[in-house]
Amino acid sequence: MTEATANIGVVGLAVMGSNLARNLASREGNTVAVFNRHYDKTETLIGEHPEAGFVPASDYEAFAASLSKPRTAIIMVKAGAGTDAVITSLTEVFEPGDIIVDGGNALFTDTIRREKAVRETGINFVGAGISGGEEGALNGPSIMPGGSDESWVTLGPILRSIAAIAEGEPCVTHVGHDGAGHFVKMVHNGIEYADMQLIGEAYDLIRRGTDKSPAEIADVFADWNTGELESYLIEITAEVLRQVDADTRKPLVDVILDQAGAKGTGAWTVQTALDLGIPVSGIAEAVFARSLSSKPAQRAAASDLPGPSEAWTVDDPDAFISDVRDALYASKIIAYSQGFDEIVAGAAQYGWDIKKGDIAAIWRGGCIIRARFLNRITEAYADDADLTLLAAAPYFAEALGRTQEAWRRVVATAAQAGIPSPAFSSSLAYYDGLRADRLPAALIQAQRDFFGAHTYKRVDKEGTFHTLWSGDRSEIESVDTH
Numbered sequence: 001m002t003e004a005t006a007n008i009g010v011v012g013l014a015v016m017g018s019n020l021a022r023n024l025a026s027r028e029g030n031t032v033a034v035f036n037r038h039y040d041k042t043e044t045l046i047g048e049h050p051e052a053g054f055v056p057a058s059d060y061e062a063f064a065a066s067l068s069k070p071r072t073a074i075i076m077v078k079a080g081a082g083t084d085a086v087i088t089s090l091t092e093v094f095e096p097g098d099i100i101v102d103g104g105n106a107l108f109t110d111t112i113r114r115e116k117a118v119r120e121t122g123i124n125f126v127g128a129g130i131s132g133g134e135e136g137a138l139n140g141p142s143i144m145p146g147g148s149d150e151s152w153v154t155l156g157p158i159l160r161s162i163a164a165i166a167e168g169e170p171c172v173t174h175v176g177h178d179g180a181g182h183f184v185k186m187v188h189n190g191i192e193y194a195d196m197q198l199i200g201e202a203y204d205l206i207r208r209g210t211d212k213s214p215a216e217i218a219d220v221f222a223d224w225n226t227g228e229l230e231s232y233l234i235e236i237t238a239e240v241l242r243q244v245d246a247d248t249r250k251p252l253v254d255v256i257l258d259q260a261g262a263k264g265t266g267a268w269t270v271q272t273a274l275d276l277g278i279p280v281s282g283i284a285e286a287v288f289a290r291s292l293s294s295k296p297a298q299r300a301a302a303s304d305l306p307g308p309s310e311a312w313t314v315d316d317p318d319a320f321i322s323d324v325r326d327a328l329y330a331s332k333i334i335a336y337s338q339g340f341d342e343i344v345a346g347a348a349q350y351g352w353d354i355k356k357g358d359i360a361a362i363w364r365g366g367c368i369i370r371a372r373f374l375n376r377i378t379e380a381y382a383d384d385a386d387l388t389l390l391a392a393a394p395y396f397a398e399a400l401g402r403t404q405e406a407w408r409r410v411v412a413t414a415a416q417a418g419i420p421s422p423a424f425s426s427s428l429a430y431y432d433g434l435r436a437d438r439l440p441a442a443l444i445q446a447q448r449d450f451f452g453a454h455t456y457k458r459v460d461k462e463g464t465f466h467t468l469w470s471g472d473r474s475e476i477e478s479v480d481t482h
Contacts, residue, residue, distance in 0.1 A: 006033035006055045006066050008158050009073040011086055013041045017076030019138035020103065020130070020162070021045070025052035027161040033073075035063040064093035070154055071098040074128075079104045087114060087125070096122025099151045103130045105265055108179035108186055108272075111146065112350070115178040124151035127178070129185020131367035132164065140164035142367035143172040144188070144359075146181030164366025167375075171362040176352030183272075183346050184359055187339045190269025190283040192233075192368050193262075194335035197286035197423040199237055202328045205410065208419055210317040214241040214251040224325055228399075229332075231371030260290040269342065276345040280338040281430045282331060285422040312417035320413075326406035331427040333400060336377060337391035338430070357381030391434070400431065455481050 007029070010021040013036040025032045033055040036042045042056050057063035064071060071094055075086050083102055090100050100123060102111065111127030118125035126147030130137065143159050145152070152174045163172040175181045199221075206217050218241035225234045243252040266287040273280040292299075314320045340356055347354040360377035364370055380393035387393055391400065411428050414421040433439065448454040450469045455478045457464055466478035 004066060004068045006031045007068055007072070009033035009035065009063060009067050009071070011035050011063070011073055011075045011090070012077035013045050014076070015134050016103075016130075016137050018045050019134055020074065020076060020141075021054065022049060022052055023138050023140070023162045024158070025049075025054060030158065030161060031055060033057060033063055033066040035060070060089045060093045064090075069095075069098070070124075071095070072101070072154055072158065073099070074101040074103045076103050079106045079110075083110075084114070087118065091118060091121050091123055094123050097124070097150075099124040099126060099147075099155060101126040101128050101145070101147075101155065102182075103128050105129075105185070105189075105263065106182050107268055108183035111179040111182045115147070119148075124148050126151050126155060127180075127182040128159075129175075129181050129188065131185060131188055131363075131369075133368065136164065136366045140171070140366050142362050142365060142370070144175050144181045144184045144362065145172070146175055146178055146183075148177060149174075163362075164370075166361070166365030166370070169361065171365045171367070173355070173358045173362050175359070176347065176354050179350065180347075180352040180354060183350070183352075184343060184354065186265050186268050186272070187342050187346075188363065188367065188369060189265035190273075190280065190287075190342075191335055191339040193266035193269075193286040193290070194283045194339075194423060195231075195233055195332060195369055197289050198282075198328055198331050198335070198427075199233055200289075201414075201421045201424050202324050203237070203241070205324050205414060205419060205421065206321055208417070209312065209314040209320055209413075212317075214253050218242040220321055224328075228372065229325065229329055231373065232368060233371075259294040259296065261294070262287070262290050266290070269339075272346070273338075273342050276342065276349060278338070278342045278345045279430060280342055282335045282338055282423050282427040285426040289420075289422050307418040308416060312413075312419075323406035323410050326403035327410040327424055330400055330403040330407045330431070331424050332373065333391055333396050334427040334430055335423075336373070337389060337396070340377070340390045355381075355385075356387075357385070389434070391431070404431070453478075453481070455479070 008024055010017050010032060013034060021032050021034050024030045031053060034042055034045060035057045039058050046054050046056055055066045057066055073090060075083060077083055077086055083104060083106060087100060100118060106127055115125040124147060126145050129144035130141050132141035140163055143163050145155060145159060159172045160170040163170040175184050203217060206212060206220065218238040221234055221238040221241065225238065241253060245252045245255045248255055270280060270284045270287050343354055343356065357378045360374045360381065364374045376395050377390065380390060380395060381387060390396060407428055411421060411425045445456040449456050449466055453466055455464050455466045464478050464480040465475050467473055467475050
């Protein structure tokens with residue numbers, strides 16, 4: 001029989017799983033059991049990293065036997081049927097009280113389903129969002145685990161040992177029960193989509209408006225990274241824009257096909273927000289922008305459609321770049337505000353006690369959207385845990401007031417120049433929608449009542465009403481059918 005010497009196991013040894021296993025093994029107190037469906041990957045990992053002291057297993061029975069109780073295993077396989085297959089195999093060799101952790105990008109509703117099914121066996125199931133890519137998995141990711149309180153007692157110290165450190169604190173917290181961890185990771189990825197699209201729009205506007213080269217624009221982003229926009233994405237944008245293609249000697253960004261890929265988490269964020277009734281327009285436009293970029297036939301068919309009649313020029317490049325910077329910061333605030341609105345709504349819908357400030361804190365390191373900006377979010381929720389709107393917190397309200405004129409100039413200029421800026425413009429429209437004292441929704445309600453008797457409410461008295469549009473057009477009290 002295999003001796004139970006490992007306190008944690010990893011199933012699935014592709015790049016992410018291998019790097020996470022190496023991270024775990026490098027931390028004091030951890031001994032790591034490893035298993036892969038194809039044993040040659042296990043042998044390769046052990047051969048390349050003998051210093052890790054991995055405990056290999058060639059089948060699930062040996063893997064389970066190598067783990068001390070409560071057995072704890074992290075699954076790092078492709079989301080979907082493969083995850084379900086591994087869960088089934090582990091439940092056959094694990095016992096009540098043991099812990100199965102799904103560290104992949106699973107849809108949170110699948111995690112809710114899996115947790116409920118696994119719980120019936122007495123085994124704990126934890127859906128854990130892990131952000132930071134291959135580098136984060138190896139050196140310290142941001143980790144967003146859900147699952148039971150019982151599982152967190154065992155799992156907490158292990159995950160704290162491998163998480164990124166931001167300002168002396170590990171970037172991991174127990175997010176909430178069942179699917180809460182994967183839900184928050186999904187929203188994280190949605191915000192990431194928006195952040196990347198906004199940066200792309202900023203780059204595009206600067207390049208078209210100032211004729212600066214990618215390398216020169218890299219200097220702009222590097223400068224921005226020393227101020228309130230400091231973040232991992234701004235940092236790597238400067239590095240990408242400086243990269244020269246070895247074959248053509250052109251900027252690498254100029255030889256990459258302009259069709260963006262997606263793995264689905266951005267779309268999940270938008271779909272879930274629609275189900276929850278939460279407007280996430282900046283995130284949605286970022287998702288749609290990727291979709292549009294990947295429609296070459298439609299883009300080719302539209303290539304001769306008319307645009308602005310006059311060529312666009314920028315009279316003061318430095319002033320324009322400053323405006324773009326402000327527009328980027330303002331739109332970023334909106335993206336995060338929308339994302340946290342979705343987290344609040346999801347927590348209410350599914351009964352999770354999610355601490356918003358804690359989420360912002362664990363995103364400060366390890367993850368793709370890590371940024372100085374997140375400290376301000378943590379502080380906002382520390383000042384008011386029940387904050388209704390993140391964008392209205394004093395720090396962000398002041399920032400929006402300071403940047404909104406430049407934001408408007410950039411959106412107007414982009415529209416006049418015929419340059420697409422969907423994330424900038426939709427974020428501004430959302431901001432103005434929030435601050436409007438009256439919206440055209442009143443007319444929409446009247447239209448709905450006209451064609452479908454959907455009723456409406458009035459500003460001057462209580463109750464629900466319907467106008468007899470096909471009759472004498474008198475108003476009657478009715479049952480609310482909103």
